[in-house]
Amino acid sequence: MIEKLYDRILHRNPGEKEFHQAVWEVLESLKPVFARRPELLDEALIERLCEPERQIIFRVPWADDSGKIHVNRGFRVEFNSALGPYKGGLRFHPSVNLGIIKFLGFEQTLKNALTGMPIGGGKGGSDFDPKGRSDAEVMRFCQSFMTELYRHLGEYTDIPAGDIGVGEREIGYLFGQYRRITNRYESGVLTGKGVLWGGSQARSEATGYGLVVFTAEMLKTRGEELEGKRVVVSGSGNVAVHAMEKAQQLGATPIACSDSGGYVVEEKGIDLDLLKQVKLVERGRLSAYAERRGGAARFVPGGRVWEVPCEVALPSATQNELDEDDAVTLVRNGVQAVGEGANMPTTPGGVRVLREAGVLFGPGKAANAGGVATSALEMQQNASRDSWTFEHTEARLTEIMRHIHRLCHTTAERYGRPGDYVAGANIAGFELVEEAMVAQGLV
Numbered sequence: 001m002i003e004k005l006y007d008r009i010l011h012r013n014p015g016e017k018e019f020h021q022a023v024w025e026v027l028e029s030l031k032p033v034f035a036r037r038p039e040l041l042d043e044a045l046i047e048r049l050c051e052p053e054r055q056i057i058f059r060v061p062w063a064d065d066s067g068k069i070h071v072n073r074g075f076r077v078e079f080n081s082a083l084g085p086y087k088g089g090l091r092f093h094p095s096v097n098l099g100i101i102k103f104l105g106f107e108q109t110l111k112n113a114l115t116g117m118p119i120g121g122g123k124g125g126s127d128f129d130p131k132g133r134s135d136a137e138v139m140r141f142c143q144s145f146m147t148e149l150y151r152h153l154g155e156y157t158d159i160p161a162g163d164i165g166v167g168e169r170e171i172g173y174l175f176g177q178y179r180r181i182t183n184r185y186e187s188g189v190l191t192g193k194g195v196l197w198g199g200s201q202a203r204s205e206a207t208g209y210g211l212v213v214f215t216a217e218m219l220k221t222r223g224e225e226l227e228g229k230r231v232v233v234s235g236s237g238n239v240a241v242h243a244m245e246k247a248q249q250l251g252a253t254p255i256a257c258s259d260s261g262g263y264v265v266e267e268k269g270i271d272l273d274l275l276k277q278v279k280l281v282e283r284g285r286l287s288a289y290a291e292r293r294g295g296a297a298r299f300v301p302g303g304r305v306w307e308v309p310c311e312v313a314l315p316s317a318t319q320n321e322l323d324e325d326d327a328v329t330l331v332r333n334g335v336q337a338v339g340e341g342a343n344m345p346t347t348p349g350g351v352r353v354l355r356e357a358g359v360l361f362g363p364g365k366a367a368n369a370g371g372v373a374t375s376a377l378e379m380q381q382n383a384s385r386d387s388w389t390f391e392h393t394e395a396r397l398t399e400i401m402r403h404i405h406r407l408c409h410t411t412a413e414r415y416g417r418p419g420d421y422v423a424g425a426n427i428a429g430f431e432l433v434e435e436a437m438v439a440q441g442l443v
């Protein structure tokens with residue numbers, strides 16, 4: 001039955017390979033649920049869950065600094081609003097297409113359910129490449145993007161945030177344009193804002209921090225702790241840098257990270273202040289970080305960061321960046337835990353190798369949910385016109401991550417799959433969304 005269902009979804013959404021992959025992983029996990037509750041199939045719950053409520057595709061014309069005109073494509077997939085308004089980030093990267101946004105929106109729906117916060121799932125973005133563009137060009141692009149998107153948004157309707165290529169700078173330009181068009185200071189319409197103008201403390205740190213809290217919770221189930229462990233992270237953007245920061249605070253040593261040009265390894269630990277300066281402030285290359293560290297760091301152009309031996313691996317760049325061969329290398333080098341900071345960074349073959357080797361594996365929709373959970377905390381602060389301290393916000397984030405860990409752990413046990421966080425996350429997320437959908441009639 002499940003395979004037939006998957007076949008129908010495949011044919012209905014041709015060419016969207018990342019979306020197919022995300023759906024298949026969830027369907028596979030749900031087998032024990034259908035075995036216990038076959039009526040779910042009659043109610044076409046899966047077909048409904050896999051069909052976005054609304055998909056918006058639009059033209060984004062803009063002029064570069066020399067006056068040359070460019071046309072990009074904008075997307076917003078409003079996936080599921082059973083639990084709350086659509087919520088999820090915007091990705092600006094040349095690889096963006098409908099299939100990628102749909103996979104992200106599908107994952108987001110289940111992830112947001114796991115947080116226990118009242119948020120539905122959505123995702124958006126554009127094939128715009130911000131690399132090498134001036135601030136003025138990025139601003140004009142964001143203004144053009146929002147000039148179409150604003151009509152679909154609202155604090156009770158759809159609330160975007162950042163993702164790859166979208167951070168506080170882009171959220172600022174987008175918010176400014178939304179405010180001008182609507183003549184409303186509607187803080188709750190976007191999250192990831194600057195703290196001066198309605199943003200939450202700890203939002204930029206939240207995904208990476210939450211990822212490390214989740215990974216530490218997994219280790220605890222085996223009587224292990226992060227302290228003293230070597231951590232390898234892929235990417236060197238928002239999620240990666242803050243994951244390294246929290247790992248270091250907890251006594252671990254982040255020894256390697258990467259960007260699209262290669263990886264850097266530094267056995268004594270990455271210099272996080274310099275890394276932040278180079279990657280987050282100057283928007284430079286990791287190779288420049290290594291140059292500035294002199295002999296202390298080694299840069300490997302085009303290399304796979306998973307070659308670096310470690311006990312904890314945190315893939316935090318993009319989808320399908322840790323494959324079967326990488327997993328074999330990690331296992332051979334003695335990895336104990338893998339926590340996904342990115343969305344779907346591990347290929348199905350990679351997941352299989354890690355699981356068969358008994359490595360603790362935290363799937364993205366659970367392990368990286370701290371970002372969107374803190375976005376929901378930002379919405380709470382906006383709704384009550386309040387702003388919390390960093391300490392209070394981080395304490396809430398930590399509590400939410402522990403809750404998600406417990407939920408995944410106990411759900412996996414309840415279905416006879418102890419220690420299987422993939423099954424736990426997919427089943428727990430599905431049960432929450434499904435219950436809300438059924439309660440609301442045929443939606």
Ligand code: NDP
Pocket residue numbers: 093095162163164165166207234235236237238239240258259260261316317318319341342343368369371372
């Ligand atoms: P950033 O844009 O801040 O950083 C992305 C990093 O990943 C950069 O180092 C970038 O390298 C690298 N990267 C991106 N695409 C590729 C690619 N195709 N090949 C190789 N390297 C790549 O993004 P974030 O840190 O915000 O996001 C990272 C991941 O985390 C994404 O998968 C995102 O969906 C996920 N995520 C983000 C959340 C958030 O709150 N921001 C929340 C939950 C998940 P380079 O600099 O060379 O481009």
Ligand code: 2IT
Pocket residue numbers: 087088089090108159160161162163191343368369371372373375
């Ligand atoms: O993938 C994700 O969870 C995000 N990019 C964050 C979404 C959000 O709305 O904060």
